[in-house]
Amino acid sequence: MGTHVTINLFLTGTELILSKGAMNPVSKLVLIDGNSIAYRAFFALPLLSNSSGVYTNAVYGFTTMLLKILEEEKPTHLLVAFDAGKTTFRHKDYQEYKGKREKTPVELSEQLPLIKEVLDAFGIRHFEMENYEADDIIGTLANLAEKQQVETLIISGDKDLLQLVRDHVHVLIPRKGLSDTVRYDKKAVDDRYGLTPEQIIDLKGLMGDPSDNIPGIPGVGEKTALKLLHQFSSVEEIIAHIDQISGKKLQEKVREHQEQALLSKKLATIYCDVPLEMNIDDLIYTGYHLEKVLEIFKRLEFKSLLERFAKDSDEAAVIDVKEVKYMMATEDNLEQLAPFFQLERLAVFVEATAENPHRAEAIAFALSNGEESVYIPVSLALHWPEFQEWLADPNRSKVVYDSKKSKILLENMGLDIHGMQFDVLLAAYLLDPSETQLELSDVTDKYLGHILPSDEEVYGKGAKRQILEGEALAQHLARKAQAIYQLCPVLQQEIESAGLRSLLHELEMPLALILAEMEQRGVKVDQDRLHELGEELKKTLDQLTEEIYDIAGTEFNLNSPKQLGEILFDKLGLPVLKKTKTGYSTSADVLEKLAPQHEIVEKILHYRQVGKLYSTYIEGLKKEIGADGKIHTQFHQTITATGRLSSAEPNLQNIPIRLEEGRRIRQIFVPSEEGWYMLAADYSQIELRVLAHLSEDAALQKAFQEDQDIHTQTAMDVFGVSKEEVTPLMRRQAKAVNFGIVYGISDFGLAQNLNIPRKEAKTFIDRYFATYPGVKRYMDEAVEKARRDGYVTTLFNRRRYLPDIHSSNYNVRSFAERTAMNTPIQGTAADIIKFAMLHLDKEMKEKELKSRLLLQVHDELVFEVPEDELDLMKQLVPEIMEGTISLSVPLKVDIHYGKNWYETK
Incomplete structure (x- = not known):
C-alpha cells in the first residue's frame, strides 16, 4: 500500500515529523528559482557522484535546501520555476543578452532532470515555459499573489528578483553556500540600497549585469549608480537631468550611453504578465509519496536522508507469496530424506547471522528441487554425513546465491562445498550490472514475480533486525531455496541469449572461489x-x-x-x-x-x-x-x-x-611466514593501453610500442615541442587529460583538476583530439554502437546497458554517451586483471608453489612469497599478467618486493 503524506510537515533536528490531515487554504506561497538554486547547490558542494558514476552534488544540495524550506516556511502552496531554454523574448531587443555566459558544466546540467525527479517524488509542481525565464514565471505569480494579499516568499540566488518585493512578497537570497540566507522585505531593500524595490531595475540599467551580459553605462558601478538614483530616482529622470549630474566625465558617459541604459533597464525588468494557464490555487502542496522519496534517495545513495525518511515507512508491504512445501530435517527423518541427495540438481542456501561471512555464524540450510524444500538446522548438518558428502561431491550439481559467501560460511564450520554449477547472484549481476545492491528478493521480483519477501520485511532492519526461529525461519529459507532453484533455468537462458556464458562460467564463478580463499587467508x-x-x-x-x-x-x-x-x-x-x-x-x-x-x-x-x-x-x-x-577484507564482485x-x-x-x-x-x-617477502605486481597505465588498442590510434599505439613515457609523449604531441622542452606543468596537464579522457572528462572537470579557466581546458581537449584522431573516432563509434544496440561491451563481452542513450533530454543522454565511451575501457581493464588472477592461481597450484595471492588493489596484485620462490615469482607473475590477452600494444607490469607492502613501491 502506498503512503501519501499530506502537509503539515516540519523537521526537528534530524527527525522528520509528519502530520496527516486536511489541506489548508492558501496561507503561504513559496516560489523557487530552480536554475539559480541548483547552480548554487552545485558550486556549494564538492563534485559528488553515486556508485554508478551519476553526479549528485547539486541534487543533494537542492534537496537539503528544499527540506529546510518545508521545515521553516511550511508552505501551503509551492512552485519551482525553471528556464526553458537559451532564447527568450529579450533576445529580440538585444541578441547578446546572456551571450557571454559560460556554458553550463555538463556535470551540473545532467543533474537538472534528477532534481525534477526529486520534486516529482515530493509532489512539488515544477514549471517552465518557452520564450520566458523562470524569473518571469515567478514575477507573474508574485504579482498575482500581491493583488490577492497572499503571503509569498521567493527563493533565488539572483538579486534581480528584489524588484518583486512588495508588502506581501519577500525574497530570500543565499549569501554563501545554501544555509546562510538573507530575507528581504521593503525595509531590508531600503537598508541595503536606499532604494525602493521598483528602483532595482534602474540600478541594473545604470550599472549593468555582466552575468546576464546587460551592458549598462560603461564605468558606472554600484556606488555611482546608487548616488545617481538617490538624486534623480530613475534612469529616465537621470537622462532628463543630465546637465545637473556632478562631474563632466560622468555627464558625458550618461549622455553617450543613455539609450543603452534604457535598454539595460528594459532587459533587467522581470515580465509579470506571462500567459500562464494556472493560478495560485493550482499550486497547492499536498505532501509527498514516501515510497517515491525513498526510491529516489536509494538510487541517488543519499544515505543520511534515507535514514531520516525511512523512519516514517511504517506501513508493511502486502506480500503475495505462494505456499511452499518443505520438510524440517530432524534426527528421526534422515533416512526418509536420503533420496533427496540423489537428485541431479538442487539449490542450496545457507542463512547467517550477518552479511559479512567473516563476522557471522551459519544458522541453517535449505535445499530445494524447485517444488519441495528441506530445512536443515546447523546443529544437525554438522552431524549428518550424507549431507556433508553431498556438499563436498563435485559431481552433485548445486545452484547457489553468492558462491563466495557460501564457501566462506561453510569452510568456517569445517565443511567443504564443491560442484557449485550456477550462481544466481553473479548471473543477475552480469545481466544488469547497473543493479549493484541486489538481494535475492530483488532478483526474484525481476525474473519470477513477487513471490519472495525480502529479509528486511521478514527480519526487520537495523537494531530491530531479528532472525526468526522454528517454523517461521524454516518457511522463509525454504522459500529462498525454491526461488534460487526456479531462477536457475530462467537466468541460464538469459545468460546464453546475451552471450555471457563464458564470462559467468569461465571468469566470475571461478574467480569467486579464488576471492573466497584470499579473504579467508587474510593479510x-x-x-x-x-x-x-x-x-x-x-x-x-x-x-x-x-x-x-x-x-x-x-x-x-x-x-x-x-x-x-x-x-x-x-x-x-x-x-x-x-x-x-x-x-x-x-x-x-x-x-x-x-x-x-x-x-x-x-x-x-x-x-x-x-x-x-x-x-x-x-x-x-x-x-x-x-x-x-x-x-580479512571482503572483495565484492557485484558492486x-x-x-x-x-x-x-x-x-x-x-x-x-x-x-x-x-x-x-x-x-x-x-608476510604471514617468517623470512617471506611481499611482492606487488602492477599493470602500468592499463586503461590507456586498452584505449590505444580500442581506438587503433597510430600515434597512441606507437608511443606504447616504443615504451615512451606516455604523458611526456602526449605533451610533446599536443604542445608541439621536443622532449627536452616538455616542462613539468606540460606533463601534468597531459597526464590529467590522458586519464581524464578515459573517464569522459569535460572541460569543466579538467578545469577543476588543473585549476585553469574552462576555455583553456576546452582548448587542451580539442588539441588532444586533433593529435589523437583515432581516440575521437573510437568515442564517436562507441556512442553510435550504444545507440544501435542499447549497450556497450568490453573485449570479453561484459555488457553495460544504457537505456538513457535515446533520452530526449540532452543532459540525461549526454551522461549515457560518456558512459558508452569509458565503460569498454574500464571494463576491459577490470576483466584483464581478473583473468590474470585465474591464470596465476592455476599456474601456482600446478607448480605446487607455496606463494599466495593476498590482495587485488585496482590494477595491482599483492602476494606473499617464500625466499626460495622469489626469483621464480618475479619472472612468473609479470609473464602471466602481460600474456593474459594479446593487444595491439604490449601490456607492461611493474614488479617490486620487500619485507612489507610499503617496500614494494
Whole structure:
C-alpha cells in the first residue's frame, strides 16, 4: 500500500515529523528559482557522484535546501520555476543578452532532470515555459499573489528578483553556500540600497549585469549608480537631468550611453504578465509519496536522508507469496530424506547471522528441487554425513546465491562445498550490472514475480533486525531455496541469449572461489609497527598543532570549526568564502582555495589529513584485526557497473598513497611466514593501453610500442615541442587529460583538476583530439554502437546497458554517451586483471608453489612469497599478467618486493 503524506510537515533536528490531515487554504506561497538554486547547490558542494558514476552534488544540495524550506516556511502552496531554454523574448531587443555566459558544466546540467525527479517524488509542481525565464514565471505569480494579499516568499540566488518585493512578497537570497540566507522585505531593500524595490531595475540599467551580459553605462558601478538614483530616482529622470549630474566625465558617459541604459533597464525588468494557464490555487502542496522519496534517495545513495525518511515507512508491504512445501530435517527423518541427495540438481542456501561471512555464524540450510524444500538446522548438518558428502561431491550439481559467501560460511564450520554449477547472484549481476545492491528478493521480483519477501520485511532492519526461529525461519529459507532453484533455468537462458556464458562460467564463478580463499587467508598485520605508526602520527599531529598555534599567536581547538573560523577570518583577516548556519565555513574546499594566501592554511590541511589517517587507518584497522592477527577484507564482485572488484570491511583498496604518511600505512602489512617477502605486481597505465588498442590510434599505439613515457609523449604531441622542452606543468596537464579522457572528462572537470579557466581546458581537449584522431573516432563509434544496440561491451563481452542513450533530454543522454565511451575501457581493464588472477592461481597450484595471492588493489596484485620462490615469482607473475590477452600494444607490469607492502613501491 502506498503512503501519501499530506502537509503539515516540519523537521526537528534530524527527525522528520509528519502530520496527516486536511489541506489548508492558501496561507503561504513559496516560489523557487530552480536554475539559480541548483547552480548554487552545485558550486556549494564538492563534485559528488553515486556508485554508478551519476553526479549528485547539486541534487543533494537542492534537496537539503528544499527540506529546510518545508521545515521553516511550511508552505501551503509551492512552485519551482525553471528556464526553458537559451532564447527568450529579450533576445529580440538585444541578441547578446546572456551571450557571454559560460556554458553550463555538463556535470551540473545532467543533474537538472534528477532534481525534477526529486520534486516529482515530493509532489512539488515544477514549471517552465518557452520564450520566458523562470524569473518571469515567478514575477507573474508574485504579482498575482500581491493583488490577492497572499503571503509569498521567493527563493533565488539572483538579486534581480528584489524588484518583486512588495508588502506581501519577500525574497530570500543565499549569501554563501545554501544555509546562510538573507530575507528581504521593503525595509531590508531600503537598508541595503536606499532604494525602493521598483528602483532595482534602474540600478541594473545604470550599472549593468555582466552575468546576464546587460551592458549598462560603461564605468558606472554600484556606488555611482546608487548616488545617481538617490538624486534623480530613475534612469529616465537621470537622462532628463543630465546637465545637473556632478562631474563632466560622468555627464558625458550618461549622455553617450543613455539609450543603452534604457535598454539595460528594459532587459533587467522581470515580465509579470506571462500567459500562464494556472493560478495560485493550482499550486497547492499536498505532501509527498514516501515510497517515491525513498526510491529516489536509494538510487541517488543519499544515505543520511534515507535514514531520516525511512523512519516514517511504517506501513508493511502486502506480500503475495505462494505456499511452499518443505520438510524440517530432524534426527528421526534422515533416512526418509536420503533420496533427496540423489537428485541431479538442487539449490542450496545457507542463512547467517550477518552479511559479512567473516563476522557471522551459519544458522541453517535449505535445499530445494524447485517444488519441495528441506530445512536443515546447523546443529544437525554438522552431524549428518550424507549431507556433508553431498556438499563436498563435485559431481552433485548445486545452484547457489553468492558462491563466495557460501564457501566462506561453510569452510568456517569445517565443511567443504564443491560442484557449485550456477550462481544466481553473479548471473543477475552480469545481466544488469547497473543493479549493484541486489538481494535475492530483488532478483526474484525481476525474473519470477513477487513471490519472495525480502529479509528486511521478514527480519526487520537495523537494531530491530531479528532472525526468526522454528517454523517461521524454516518457511522463509525454504522459500529462498525454491526461488534460487526456479531462477536457475530462467537466468541460464538469459545468460546464453546475451552471450555471457563464458564470462559467468569461465571468469566470475571461478574467480569467486579464488576471492573466497584470499579473504579467508587474510593479510597479516605487524601490530607493533601499527602501534609505532600511531605514535609517529600523534607526534606529527602534536608538532603541527604547535606550529599552527605559533603562527596564530594563540591556542585554540583545532577541531572546532567555530574557533578555527575566528582565527582565520577574524584574527588573520583571510577572505570569507562561505558561511554556514553557525558561522564561517572551514570545509576542505574553502581551505584549499585559501592555502596560497597564508601558511597556516596548508598546515591545517596537513593536520586534518594526518588526523584522518590516525582515526581511519590506525584506530580503524586495530578494530579489524582478527584473532589470527590478520585482516580479512571482503572483495565484492557485484558492486561496480564496470566489473571492477571493490573491497570493504575494511576497504584495503583505498589506503591513501598521495601523502607519505598514508603510504607508510602499508608498512603494517607483512608476510604471514617468517623470512617471506611481499611482492606487488602492477599493470602500468592499463586503461590507456586498452584505449590505444580500442581506438587503433597510430600515434597512441606507437608511443606504447616504443615504451615512451606516455604523458611526456602526449605533451610533446599536443604542445608541439621536443622532449627536452616538455616542462613539468606540460606533463601534468597531459597526464590529467590522458586519464581524464578515459573517464569522459569535460572541460569543466579538467578545469577543476588543473585549476585553469574552462576555455583553456576546452582548448587542451580539442588539441588532444586533433593529435589523437583515432581516440575521437573510437568515442564517436562507441556512442553510435550504444545507440544501435542499447549497450556497450568490453573485449570479453561484459555488457553495460544504457537505456538513457535515446533520452530526449540532452543532459540525461549526454551522461549515457560518456558512459558508452569509458565503460569498454574500464571494463576491459577490470576483466584483464581478473583473468590474470585465474591464470596465476592455476599456474601456482600446478607448480605446487607455496606463494599466495593476498590482495587485488585496482590494477595491482599483492602476494606473499617464500625466499626460495622469489626469483621464480618475479619472472612468473609479470609473464602471466602481460600474456593474459594479446593487444595491439604490449601490456607492461611493474614488479617490486620487500619485507612489507610499503617496500614494494
